[in-house]
Amino acid sequence: MAAIEIRNLVKSFGPVKAVDGVSFSVEAGSVTGYLGPNGAGKTTTLRCLLGLVTPDSGEALVNGERYVALSNPVAEIGAVLEATSFHPGRTARNHLRILCTAAGLPDARADEALEQVGLADAAGKRVSGFSLGMRQRLALASALLGQPRVYILDEPANGLDPAGIEWLRGFLRHLAHDQGAAVLVSSHVLAEVERTVDNVVIIAKGRLVRQGSLAELTSDGADAVRVRAAQAADLAPALEAAGGVVEHVEDGLLRVRGLDPEAVGQVALDRRVVLTEVAQERSGLHKVFLDLTEGR
Amino acid sequence: MSGLVKAELRKLFTTRLWWIMLLVMLVLVGVGLGFLIAFAGVEQNGSALPARDTAAWAEVAWSSASSGGIFVMILGVVMMTSEYRYQTITGTFLTTPRRGLVIVAKVIAGLLVGAVFALAVLIFQAITVIPAVTLSGGEFSLSASRIPQISLGILVTLALYAVFGIGLGALVRNQIAGIVAAVVWAYVIESIFTGIPALHSVGKWLPGGAAQALMSIDVDTGLGRPEWLPAWAGAIVLVGYGLVFAAVATATTVRRDIT
Incomplete structure (x- = not known):
């Protein structure tokens, strides 16, 4: 009971x-x-x-x-x-x-x-x-x-x-x-x-x-990294090869799970891709809470 | 149940209002008594209050203590409305979810407090009216006069007025509105209908008129002879009002959402 x-x-x-x-x-x-x-x-x-x-x-x-x-x-x-x-x-x-x-x-x-x-x-x-x-x-x-x-x-x-x-x-x-x-x-x-x-x-x-x-x-929302790059299409396969799970959010913007920002930067350096933004996404309960309650 | 009644009494006696009310009641009863002493035997418009050394004056003076009813009624209003005003009703119902029991406890506590106030005002009457009579050369005798019956009437009246207040408080819930309603009722509506003998056909059915009947005050105070119910009928009417107000308190409280 x-x-x-x-x-x-x-x-x-x-x-x-x-x-x-x-x-x-x-x-x-x-x-x-x-x-x-x-x-x-x-x-x-x-x-x-x-x-x-x-x-x-x-x-x-x-x-x-x-x-x-x-x-x-x-x-x-x-x-x-x-x-x-x-x-x-x-x-x-x-x-x-x-x-x-x-x-x-x-x-x-x-x-x-x-x-x-x-x-x-x-x-x-x-x-x-x-x-x-x-x-x-x-x-x-x-x-x-x-x-x-x-x-x-x-x-x-x-x-x-x-x-x-x-x-x-x-x-x-x-x-x-x-x-x-x-x-x-x-x-x-x-x-x-x-x-x-x-x-x-x-x-x-x-x-x-x-x-x-x-x-x-x-x-759900943990460990995601926002990555913005003009050559995002080139970068995505390399990130996946390095063990990341890549989501194409929009043109030139990726969301990567399973890699930290440093690993993302290393992959970009190896591929000679210019990054315009790398950021750890707000994660944890906060994001879950806002995602679930906003706009309802 | 005794725990709940004790809790209700504690609620009242752990805040300051009760002794302020007691003091105000005694002061106002004292002022009224002052007028009765000053105007005893003085002729106005061809009629007069009885003289100070008569048994009739002693009865009128003694019965003036029933004007303390309004203060007990206000106390009853506050016993109920302060729970809503300060939201202590939440804690009260969390402790005792069977709300009917809370109302019963409040009614019993109200009767007890009303009786205590009545005893206080009766002691006050004893130490003021008795000297007023004897110093005027009259003789004060408990057995010969109707003072015991009047005292009992005051006791019952004040105890029941607390219940009226609790019922009124449960009905309106707003403290200011409840107190204003009680004052308007006692000082305007009841004063008119019980003060003017021509309106006694209505006034005798009101709580104030029933209280007068219970004390059987049959003295012409200068406005004509009153026409009250017999004492027993006054008692029934008064207790009837008490039951109605207690029922109102229960009905308005038991199912209401406390948000």
């Missing part, structure tokens, strides 16, 4: 189809990135999963059950949604204690969770004085209260400084890889999650575009 299972989820707001038949699952012990541009339907999917929004059709299950059917949801799944969901006049500790009371957890969990996210010193401060990064940490602390095995984080890196993002990255990987939790983290900024996630689910305009492991997705 998957920790998170989304099956043919559909949700419209008026005429807008926010989520249109999305299916994917998240397994324990891994971090899955839920990626897509703003407005792609990420938040709506997560809110359906958490019982905050009722889907038009399809299912969203946590540990095989609908969220509203969980007897003690806080102990099964921790969610971090917007960073603004605090009463500004309340202290961080009181905010967490209220959740503990409602969930039947001891008050001591509030301080333990604050310790875990590095907010112990600010426990008695009103949230109105918190920076965005501190609010994100507090939101994360609230997800930790019930010590669940499944975590959902909606754009958790928003408002974090680079050190905070690095900390979050380590924290999420620790939860998944050391504690065996299932972690689903959404983002519209790839750079934030690229080094955090094991698996990727990409969504655009409410539809699932691609899913797979990070390695599978990034291998």
Whole structure:
């Protein structure tokens, strides 16, 4: 049984189809990135999963059950949604204690969770004085209260400084890889999650575009070299002879895989071909992400 | 369930609004009482408030505490709307996905807070009205006057006004709109229909009129004799409003998408 299972989820707001038949699952012990541009339907999917929004059709299950059917949801799944969901006049500790009371957890969990996210010193401060990064940490602390095995984080890196993002990255990987939790983290900024996630689910305009492991997705666009030369037609066979896979992009422009720029330059020198451009193409998840989501 | 009620009470008592409301309520009840003390026995347009040393004046003065209902109602509005304003409703429903339970907990917490406010204002009445009567040469007797019934009426009224506020808050969700609606309701609509005896045929069916009936205030304050329902009917009407508002709160909250 998957920790998170989304099956043919559909949700419209008026005429807008926010989520249109999305299916994917998240397994324990891994971090899955839920990626897509703003407005792609990420938040709506997560809110359906958490019982905050009722889907038009399809299912969203946590540990095989609908969220509203969980007897003690806080102990099964921790969610971090917007960073603004605090009463500004309340202290961080009181905010967490209220959740503990409602969930039947001891008050001591509030301080333990604050310790875990590095907010112990600010426990008695009103949230109105918190920076965005501190609010994100507090939101994360609230997800930790019930010590669940499944975590959902909606754009958790928003408002974090680079050190905070690095900390979050380590924290999420620790939860998944050391504690065996299932972690689903959404983002519209790839750079934030690229080094955090094991698996990727990409969504655009409410539809699932691609899913797979990070390695599978990034291998597509890796190691390509753009080569521009007037005598491209002469150069191509030589590059292939040297072990490259050559693609003719347009007249005078080649895309070569399997060779690095230095090897390409060496082949050109041997063949006495003048190169007007040699460039390593932008590769990795970024390109995959842009290719898959642009123009859809 | 007791955990949920405790959580709701904690929500209220970990922010500052409750004691500000309590203070404002006591000040305004005190101002109203000041007028009643000043104008006791003074003749206006041929009729007059009873004199300060009479049991009738003590009853009118004591019952003026029911004007605290609006503050409890505002507190009820805020108990509901601040969840939407600050989006804490998300965390509330994540912790307790069965939303009906959250509403029940809020209603119970509201009744308790309303009762606490009622006790506070009754203590305030005791330390102001009793000296006002005795210093004027009158005799204050709990057993001879109808003060116990009036006190019970105030307790029930204030507790239920918190529930009215919760229902109103769930309906409008916008904090400012909810508070404005509560104030307009209490100070304009109810004041007109329950303040002018000629309009009591309508006013007696409103929560404010039902509250007056529950206290059975039958004293001519200079505008003519009131025509309230019998006390038991007032209680039924008031509780009926409480149930309606609680039902409204539940119906508007249970299925709504939280985005």
